[in-house]
Each structure stands twice: as structure tokens, then as C-alpha cells.
Amino acid sequence: NAGVTQTPKFQVLKTGQSMTLQCAQDMNHNSMYWYRQDPGMGLRLIYYSASEGTTDKGEVPNGYNVSRLNKREFSLRLESAAPSQTSVYFCASSEAPGTATYEQYFGPGTRLTVT
Amino acid sequence: RKEVEQDPGPFNVPEGATVAFNCTYSNSASQSFFWYRQDCRKEPKLLMSVYSSGNEDGRFTAQLNRASQYISLLIRDSKLSDSATYLCVVSLYNQGGKLIFGQGTELSVKP
Numbered sequence: 672n673a674g675v676t677q678t679p680k681f682q683v684l685k686t687g688q689s690m691t692l693q694c695a696q697d698m699n700h701n702s703m704y705w706y707r708q709d710p711g712m713g714l715r716l717i718y719y720s721a722s723e724g725t726t727d728k729g730e731v732p733n734g735y736n737v738s739r740l741n742k743r744e745f746s747l748r749l750e751s752a753a754p755s756q757t758s759v760y761f762c763a764s765s766e767a768p769g770t771a772t773y774e775q776y777f778g779p780g781t782r783l784t785v786t
Numbered sequence: 787r788k789e790v791e792q793d794p795g796p797f798n799v800p801e802g803a804t805v806a807f808n809c810t811y812s813n814s815a816s817q818s819f820f821w822y823r824q825d826c827r828k829e830p831k832l833l834m835s836v837y838s839s840g841n842e843d844g845r846f847t848a849q850l851n852r853a854s855q856y857i858s859l860l861i862r863d864s865k866l867s868d869s870a871t872y873l874c875v876v877s878l879y880n881q882g883g884k885l886i887f888g889q890g891t892e893l894s895v896k897p
Contacts, residue, residue, distance in 0.1 A: 704884075704885075706887075711794070711889060712889060713790075713873070713887040713888055713889035713890060714830070714873070714885075714887040715887075716884055716885070719884060729884065761829055761830070773818065773877070774820075774832045774835075775832070775885060777829035777830050777831070778829060779828070779829055780827075780828075780829055
């Protein structure tokens, strides 16, 4: 049981390049999330998917797109990377909010640097 | 004003000390409350949920005051292994269960 996995762990991009961050969970969770974490800012929600087939914007969606490929996988795409997107990106999953076990489980993170 | 505010610290305490973290939230519609722990360069992990009646888990006690929109975490008999950043988190069910994170309070427990 791997929990939440993310690839890659580290990535360096040049301004304007594109890439996709992959996330998968094996806990049969309905909801999945993408966050970014910057020093002094806490975690900020980029996009989330409350259930398979749905996605919604979070607090900081500009410059990103997401795909909920199936129940297990939720990817985050940067179409044209900018230095302001240098951050640590975390994927998380949970059962439906409001359930007794509503806890978000996080992946190990992707450290992205855009030069 | 940030939706969830915490004292960023750092809190530097000796082993065995009692330390308290405070957190305030601005949205009165917040319905669930949590403390997460984040070790350096690692992912956040749930430490404990916070209930209106207050709850305790070993050396950790969490309190919620809805009227004041205030959450606290008390750690008794601090251990070196408690050194981490503690994140105050609230959830709004009417927004898809999104979690709103505070910026975290850093704790360093020294021998």
C-alpha cells in the first residue's frame, strides 16, 4: 500500500517550458487535491477534484491545468512555466469530506525550480 | 487578513517543556478543524482533529473556541522528536471540503 505517490521528485525547467506532474493514490479515495507550498505562505490549493470526472479551481489556479484521469490519478500541468511557479508541489487525497475519516493524505512532494 | 493565522515562531524550548500554539480563523462557516505536522522538507501529516469539546491524544491536547474563532494545541513534556512545523487547518464543507492552511508554527526542542 503506497498511499499517495508523486513523480517526479525534483525538476528544473526553463521559463516557457511545459511539464506535467503526476499523482496517484491507491486508497480508493474520491477526492484529490494539488497544493503549492512557498516559504512563509503555507500550503495553497491550486485545483481539486471532489470526485472522478469533476475538477474545480482553488485559491491559485492561474498558470495551471489539471486532469482527473480516473479515480486513482490526478495530474497537474504547467503549460508555460514561469519563475513564480518555483515551489514545492504536493498532491493529496481524501475520502469525501464530512465522513468520519476525513483526513487528507499527502504525497512526498515535487520540488520544482523554474529558471 | 489571512483566513487562518498562526504565530510563525520559531519556538525554541528545552526537552520536557510545555508549549502552546495558537491559531485564529476568520470564516465563521468553518466546520472542521485539524492540526497537521510537517517535518523539514517532508509532506504534512495529520496530527489530530479538533473537536468542540476539546480532545487529547497522549501528550497533545487540542481545544476549539468557536465563539472566538480560536484553536489551540498544547504539547506537554516536549521530546526532541516533536521538533517540526505545526499547521493549523480548517475546512469549509460548503466549498467541497477544501482545507485552508495556516502558515505553520515552527517548533525546535533542544536537549
